[in-house]
Amino acid sequence: xxxxxCSLEELAxxxxxxxxxxxxxxxxxxGRIAAVEDRIGAYLALDExxxxxQAEEADRRRxxxxxxTPLTGIPIGLKDLxxxxxxxxxxxxxxxADYRPEYDATVVTRLKQAGAVLLGKLNMDEFxxxxxxxxxxxxxxxxxxxxxxxxxxxxxxxxxxxxxxxAIATLGSDTGGSIRQPASFCGVVGLKPSxxxxxxxxxVAFASSLDQIGPVTLTVAxxxxxxxxxxxxxxxxxxxxxxxxxxxxxxxxxxxxxxxxGVPREYFAAGLDPEVEAAVRLAIxxxxxxxxxxxxxxxxxxxxxxxTYYLLATAEASSNLARYDGVxxxxxxxxxxxxxxxxxxxxxxxxxxxVKRRIMLGTYALSSxxxxxxxxxxxxxxxxxxxxxxxxxxxxxxxxxPVCPTPAFAFGEKIDDPLAMYLSDILTIPVNLAxxxxxxxxxxxxxxxxxxxxxxxxxxxxxxTLLRVAWHYEQQAGWVGKRPQLTEEEV
Amino acid sequence: xxxxxxxxxxxxxQLKTETKIFCGCSTSFGELPNANTCPVxxxxxxxxxxxxxxxxxxxxxxGLATNCRxxxxxxxxxxxxxxxxxxxGYQISQFELPICLSGSLEIExxxxxxxxxxxxxHMEEDAGKLVHPEDEFGVSYVDYNRACVxxxxxxxxxxxxxxxxxxxxxKALRDVMLYLxxxxxxxEEGSFRCDANISLRPFGQKEFGIRAELKNMNSFRxxxxxxxxxxxxxxxxxxxxxxxxxxxxxWDAERGVTRSMRGKEEAHDYRYFPDPDLLxxxxxxxxxxxxxxxLPELPAAKRRRLxxxxxxxxxxxxxxCADRALADYFEAVVELAGAGQAKSAANWIMVELMKFxxxxxxxxIACPVTPAGxxxxxGLIADGTISGKIAKQVFATMYEQGDNAPKKIVxxxxxxxxSDAGELAALVDEIITANADKVAQYQAGKTKLFGFFVGQVMxxxxxxxxxxxxxxxxxxxxx
Ligand SMILES: [Zn+2]
Numbered sequence: 030x031x032x033x034x035c036s037l038e039e040l041a042x043x044x045x046x047x048x049x050x051x052x053x054x055x056x057x058x059x060g061r062i063a064a065v066e067d068r069i070g071a072y073l074a075l076d077e078x079x080x081x082x083q084a085e086e087a088d089r090r091r092x093x094x095x096x097x098t099p100l101t102g103i104p105i106g107l108k109d110l111x112x113x114x115x116x117x118x119x120x121x122x123x124x125x126a127d128y129r130p131e132y133d134a135t136v137v138t139r140l141k142q143a144g145a146v147l148l149g150k151l152n153m154d155e156f157x158x159x160x161x162x163x164x165x166x167x168x169x170x171x172x173x174x175x176x177x178x179x180x181x182x183x184x185x186x187x188x189x190x191x192x193x194x195x196a197i198a199t200l201g202s203d204t205g206g207s208i209r210q211p212a213s214f215c216g217v218v219g220l221k222p223s224x225x226x227x228x229x230x231x232x233v234a235f236a237s238s239l240d241q242i243g244p245v246t247l248t249v250a251x252x253x254x255x256x257x258x259x260x261x262x263x264x265x266x267x268x269x270x271x272x273x274x275x276x277x278x279x280x281x282x283x284x285x286x287x288x289x290x291g292v293p294r295e296y297f298a299a300g301l302d303p304e305v306e307a308a309v310r311l312a313i314x315x316x317x318x319x320x321x322x323x324x325x326x327x328x329x330x331x332x333x334x335x336x337t338y339y340l341l342a343t344a345e346a347s348s349n350l351a352r353y354d355g356v357x358x359x360x361x362x363x364x365x366x367x368x369x370x371x372x373x374x375x376x377x378x379x380x381x382x383x384v385k386r387r388i389m390l391g392t393y394a395l396s397s398x399x400x401x402x403x404x405x406x407x408x409x410x411x412x413x414x415x416x417x418x419x420x421x422x423x424x425x426x427x428x429x430x431p432v433c434p435t436p437a438f439a440f441g442e443k444i445d446d447p448l449a450m451y452l453s454d455i456l457t458i459p460v461n462l463a464x465x466x467x468x469x470x471x472x473x474x475x476x477x478x479x480x481x482x483x484x485x486x487x488x489x490x491x492x493x494t495l496l497r498v499a500w501h502y503e504q505q506a507g508w509v510g511k512r513p514q515l516t517e518e519e520v
Numbered sequence: 521x522x523x524x525x526x527x528x529x530x531x532x533x534q535l536k537t538e539t540k541i542f543c544g545c546s547t548s549f550g551e552l553p554n555a556n557t558c559p560v561x562x563x564x565x566x567x568x569x570x571x572x573x574x575x576x577x578x579x580x581x582x583g584l585a586t587n588c589r590x591x592x593x594x595x596x597x598x599x600x601x602x603x604x605x606x607x608x609g610y611q612i613s614q615f616e617l618p619i620c621l622s623g624s625l626e627i628e629x630x631x632x633x634x635x636x637x638x639x640x641x642h643m644e645e646d647a648g649k650l651v652h653p654e655d656e657f658g659v660s661y662v663d664y665n666r667a668c669v670x671x672x673x674x675x676x677x678x679x680x681x682x683x684x685x686x687x688x689x690x691k692a693l694r695d696v697m698l699y700l701x702x703x704x705x706x707x708e709e710g711s712f713r714c715d716a717n718i719s720l721r722p723f724g725q726k727e728f729g730i731r732a733e734l735k736n737m738n739s740f741r742x743x744x745x746x747x748x749x750x751x752x753x754x755x756x757x758x759x760x761x762x763x764x765x766x767x768x769x770x771w772d773a774e775r776g777v778t779r780s781m782r783g784k785e786e787a788h789d790y791r792y793f794p795d796p797d798l799l800x801x802x803x804x805x806x807x808x809x810x811x812x813x814x815l816p817e818l819p820a821a822k823r824r825r826l827x828x829x830x831x832x833x834x835x836x837x838x839x840x841c842a843d844r845a846l847a848d849y850f851e852a853v854v855e856l857a858g859a860g861q862a863k864s865a866a867n868w869i870m871v872e873l874m875k876f877x878x879x880x881x882x883x884x885i886a887c888p889v890t891p892a893g894x895x896x897x898x899g900l901i902a903d904g905t906i907s908g909k910i911a912k913q914v915f916a917t918m919y920e921q922g923d924n925a926p927k928k929i930v931x932x933x934x935x936x937x938x939s940d941a942g943e944l945a946a947l948v949d950e951i952i953t954a955n956a957d958k959v960a961q962y963q964a965g966k967t968k969l970f971g972f973f974v975g976q977v978m979x980x981x982x983x984x985x986x987x988x989x990x991x992x993x994x995x996x997x998x999x
Binding site: 232266354 | 564567568571602604662789791798799
């Protein structure tokens with residue numbers, strides 16, 4: 030087995046035993062990238078020399094036993110909306126194609142402090158708006174399991190890189206499913222933490238009240254290790270909460286006998302692909318076999334989630350993206366006659382069509398005369414959706430469901446039908462509206478060989494419960510380590 | 521036709537916190553362009569605002585001092601519009617739930633007092649500044665040093681009925697904010713700026729007329745002039761049967777007119793919504809009480825107390841209270857010199873002291889004469905050691921040399937009054953003998969000559985003779 034194929038947990042163990050060095054691991058991953066990246070297209074920026082220098086530094090740290098963590102020397106990739114001094118941060122947009130931040134996002138600082146090796150920046154839908162990474166203005170990323178299929182989005186690069194073993198782990202961001210859905214499409218683990226668990230400082234905002242940074246990894250234990258490193262209060266983010274960060278790894282192995290798992294009836298409604306339903310139902314049965322108690326629950330306002338989300342997320346986005354005006358940084362249209370024309374042309378040329386669509390939708394929702402009917406109403410419905418979950422967690426410890434109604438779809442299949450694309454997020458969006466933690470992990474394959482994802486949702490700041498359920502299922506189900514075949518030797 | 525004037529004011533008061541409202545950058549004035557900036561106040565992608573607690577403290581102070589209700593859960597909102605001086609494309613302000621609501625302020629105009637309602641006070645961030653160099657490149661620049669500097673917006677009810685009331689309100693409000701120590705209140709530099717909403721209506725009419733909003737008045741005098749002009753302009757329109765246009769008008773101080781801003785600033789839909797990056801500002805009773813207990817005595821209360829406690833005229837009290845430090849100085853002097861010296865202390869501060877301070881254009885804080893020095897000087901006058909006239913001379917020495925030992929100055933320069941009756945009597949006799957003809961004229965009824973005799977003695981003594989004694993001696997001798 031090659032080092033690039035190993036999980037973070039395995040590598041951390043071998044590094045701790047000094048059986049291998051970070052330079053060896055990093056070389057292995059860089060070799061893998063060289064072999065497959067031209068077909069996968071996960072990276073927008075890659076710094077091989079920088080990665081090796083960080084690996085050498087990590088090895089020195091380990092030799093001197095200075096602040097060694099499980100992440101010390103582990104090659105990690107970052108979604109390209111996390112601000113980095115060392116790399117451009119493009120958000121896969123023409124608007125920021127040449128923008129290089131003067132500061133590191135808090136999660137980036139934490140990874141550096143932990144000694145991680147930062148490989149580069151990963152492709153995504155422009156400004157995290159999309160569910161297929163087709164909205165990247167800079168690159169096409171394919172699904173490593175089937176190059177004719179999308180990797181999901183918006184963290185498509187983050188999920189494809191882990192699936193294709195082009196990084197040991199990655200960070201993505203999840204506003205309406207942007208970590209979990211691509212994780213599910215690519216057959217890897219994706220964790221969206223509770224709102225406020227991880228600092229958003231330096232995460233280029235799409236929808237501030239919904240965005241959350243989280244890990245994309247090969248295994249549940251890896252997700253726990255990575256979350257451990259990035260979670261916690263931050264004086265630079267008022268919405269990051271002071272709730273103490275527990276020991277996530279210690280939580281994994283506590284038994285799940287007696288845990289009540291809720292199955293929301295609304296999440297198994299019409300439109301759910303039969304293969305997806307079968308795989309998820311089987312996973313639930315397996316969890317029951319492990320001693321969990323399965324209870325049916327109801328989340329009655331589920332039907333309103335997509336509409337609510339597309340009002341609130343676009344309203345916030347219309348304001349968050351106002352700063353891209355050609356004045357201070359990023360793209361500026363050439364040869365404009367006056368300020369107004371500079372604004373119009375910069376934004377017309379700098380943003381892609383999905384971003385412009387959402388800015389317009391959000392602007393409309395906030396406009397005077399429409400605010401009460403749209404934005405305020407959506408906030409009220411958001412409260413109802415949150416209450417649905419509050420009530421559900423009175424009768425269960427975690428909720429289990431599919432992640433996405435279908436496995437990965439083909440390029441071009443939904444890109445011209447925004448509504449169909451939006452509806453594919455129906456099972457992930459309510460979690461963001463309620464600020465809950467949720468995790469996606471593989472639970473089988475479709476007949477066509479595409480991964481199917483399984484979602485575990487917990488109450489706010491109950492990541493431990495979530496990881497525990499997922500870990501036990503993962504141990505039982507044996508999907509771990511299933512990799513797409515990408516090179517001749519792998520046949 | 522005569523109209524009732526209706527005026528409401530919106531005041532923007534820059535707070536003198538050390539750091540900005542949402543980041544750690546300095547608020548200091550006059551730095552190189554963009555020296556006081558960071559990712560937060562320049563609106564870099566991914567940067568987030570974190571509220572400076574001191575700003576909330578200052579806002580609570582302002583609210584309590586103006587009898588407002590402090591809102592326990594106020595909310596920051598985004599005001600969305602595009603302009604290059606606005607780095608994020610929105611200003612963080614407060615909209616539906618401001619920090620202070622429904623307060624009031626007492627004003628006094630021509631001896632009549634009146635209460636002006638305060639609708640709300642909210643916290644917000646300032647914008648940057650555009651720089652248009654007059655060179656051949658035709659390029660504009662933006663300086664974000666001022667971006668994110670904390671402001672309070674204080675909105676009054678349309679309760680003022682004349683330009684004089686508006687100016688009185690503005691002065692009273694500025695005095696309060698200065699007393700609270702939360703602003704430097706500099707109108708010329710824009711740290712205390714005001715917009716005025718003005719409309720006219722026939723007396724007796726209930727509904728307000730259509731208003732115009734006046735901007736760009738950077739002194740009390742300009743506020744007065746602009747409102748006077750605007751009232752006349754609107755009255756003319758109404759007299760001719762026309763309608764006032766609801767619009768924003770700029771005051772042009774040079775030409776003394778207001779001009780429409782239409783075309784420059786189209787009707788905005790600011791699309792306010794709660795800022796998801798900031799939590800509601802939670803203020804509990806304890807915090808409010810803590811601030812309340814730290815409030816200084818406010819100008820109106822201080823004026824009343826000074827007049828009552830020290831028996832000085834209301835006009836003196838008002839003058840002394842125009843500056844909190846000046847009033848404090850006065851009280852310190854009286855404390856040392858004794859209550860009997862209050863009137864005299866007030867006079868000396870308002871006349872002599874102010875003359876020197878005004879010449880140098882400095883505040884009382886920079887005064888080289890200490891309260892102890894002035895108190896000692898007042899004592900020397902009271903016990904007859906020096907005359908008022910000599911005292912002025914001593915005061916000048918004290919001020920110019922920063923010497924706060926007037927007694928020593930008097931001794932050193934031999935300025936003490938001649939109060940030795942025997943010595944003075946000899947001089948008086950000498951004058952009477954030398955001016956026998958004038959004495960005769962005086963005794964024949966030319967009483968004005970009395971001053972001449974006294975003047976002769978003062979001349980001989982270089983002004984040091986005790987004038988009261990000299991008077992008495994002449995009276996004894998020539999009646
Ligand atoms: Zn700053």
